[in-house]
Amino acid sequence: MKYQNPKPKWSELETGTAILTPGSARATHTGEWRSSRPVWNDEHCVQCGVCVIFCPEGCIAFQADGYPKADLDYCKGCGICVQECPTTSIAMQDEEE
Amino acid sequence: MATTFSPISVFAARLMPKEQRFVSGHRACQGCAEALAVRMVHSILGRNTIVASATGCMEIISSSYPDTAWTVPWIHVAFENAAAVASGVEAGLSILMKKGKIPQRKIQVVGMGGDGGTADIGLQSLSGAMERGHDMIYICYDNEAYMNTGIQRSSSTPYGASTTTSPAGSLSIGQHTWKKNIPMIMAGHKIPYVATASPSYPFDLAQKVKKAAKVKGPAYLHIYACCPTGWRMKPDMAVQIGRLAVETGVFPLYEIEQGVLRITHKTPELRPLKEYTKHQGRFRHLDDATLEEIERRVLDEYRKLERREGLAL
Numbered sequence: 001m002k003y004q005n006p007k008p009k010w011s012e013l014e015t016g017t018a019i020l021t022p023g024s025a026r027a028t029h030t031g032e033w034r035s036s037r038p039v040w041n042d043e044h045c046v047q048c049g050v051c052v053i054f055c056p057e058g059c060i061a062f063q064a065d066g067y068p069k070a071d072l073d074y075c076k077g078c079g080i081c082v083q084e085c086p087t088t089s090i091a092m093q094d095e096e097e
Numbered sequence: 098m099a100t101t102f103s104p105i106s107v108f109a110a111r112l113m114p115k116e117q118r119f120v121s122g123h124r125a126c127q128g129c130a131e132a133l134a135v136r137m138v139h140s141i142l143g144r145n146t147i148v149a150s151a152t153g154c155m156e157i158i159s160s161s162y163p164d165t166a167w168t169v170p171w172i173h174v175a176f177e178n179a180a181a182v183a184s185g186v187e188a189g190l191s192i193l194m195k196k197g198k199i200p201q202r203k204i205q206v207v208g209m210g211g212d213g214g215t216a217d218i219g220l221q222s223l224s225g226a227m228e229r230g231h232d233m234i235y236i237c238y239d240n241e242a243y244m245n246t247g248i249q250r251s252s253s254t255p256y257g258a259s260t261t262t263s264p265a266g267s268l269s270i271g272q273h274t275w276k277k278n279i280p281m282i283m284a285g286h287k288i289p290y291v292a293t294a295s296p297s298y299p300f301d302l303a304q305k306v307k308k309a310a311k312v313k314g315p316a317y318l319h320i321y322a323c324c325p326t327g328w329r330m331k332p333d334m335a336v337q338i339g340r341l342a343v344e345t346g347v348f349p350l351y352e353i354e355q356g357v358l359r360i361t362h363k364t365p366e367l368r369p370l371k372e373y374t375k376h377q378g379r380f381r382h383l384d385d386a387t388l389e390e391i392e393r394r395v396l397d398e399y400r401k402l403e404r405r406e407g408l409a410l
Binding site for chain 1: 110111113115117119120121122123124125126127128129130132133136137159160162163164165166167168169296299325331332333334335336337
């Protein structure tokens, strides 16, 4: 896995090893763990937003066109959005090398 | 903060706050309902929050050095003193405001822990913090075992569940004691607000978190968090299992406000327990007789809860 945040040397540590940049975990792209990805069918999607609130990663958001999509940098491919979608407009698709 | 949701449907999802305080990039397992619950709770609590977190899953996944998934001030403390640290932060803030060193404003102090950090190891400091009446929220994310260290049993593990330290076998049915009822122990402290919640019911959860933040004095929230890894189930089932736990009566949703109990999700006809247990590998070894015994106990507890509804505890 890529760790974009460099590990500091012991002499560069903050007091109490505090981390001073909030939300720095965004630099770690957990989407690399995924073996299948959610794919939206916009014809069936009613933009209800159930997938947006039930995503444990918080990586699904409404796009500019009004339809929700997952940020594949962070999506771990758990499939909760597929199970919860009331119109079954999300499907899991296997990742290929 | 003031808007309240009517619990009519989940389709008003756009009303949920969009800003994240627990950001993507945390290292939770696929389909972790505990991470989902933390994300929901903190997007509702908002920016003026200070969090003291006990050791546990939520600590290791959100703060592997040099990363942090938090955008609010957050401190990791030991298993046994999350509530003590949160109460100290609250006392420190109030004296600094009284002396005029920092401006007067509402800063919500939150203590959080897993079921091990709450029910087993942190119980004495939690009891002390609740008894002293600090203006704070303590949230227990209950995934029913020590998942972080490799699925060891805790006092919150339900009867019959197989874990690595209570394994099922020819002479053992797995966990042989019943789940400790922490919300009722907290209600025994006569604190103004105690509630149980589940991320499978996001609007119910949102309302309870808002009530807990508004209340003057200590509030305790017990949040049910399915763990696909520890419960040996499919990662996409976490939200459904949370819903089944409520509908079968295993984890009833209720709140105790100023000592008066109210069941917030009524299930007049409980679903059979098998619908809940059949998806989980930790209950796979149980025979019908044991399942019936558990079902009787669950029903008994649920009817007891119904009888106490509306009465002052």
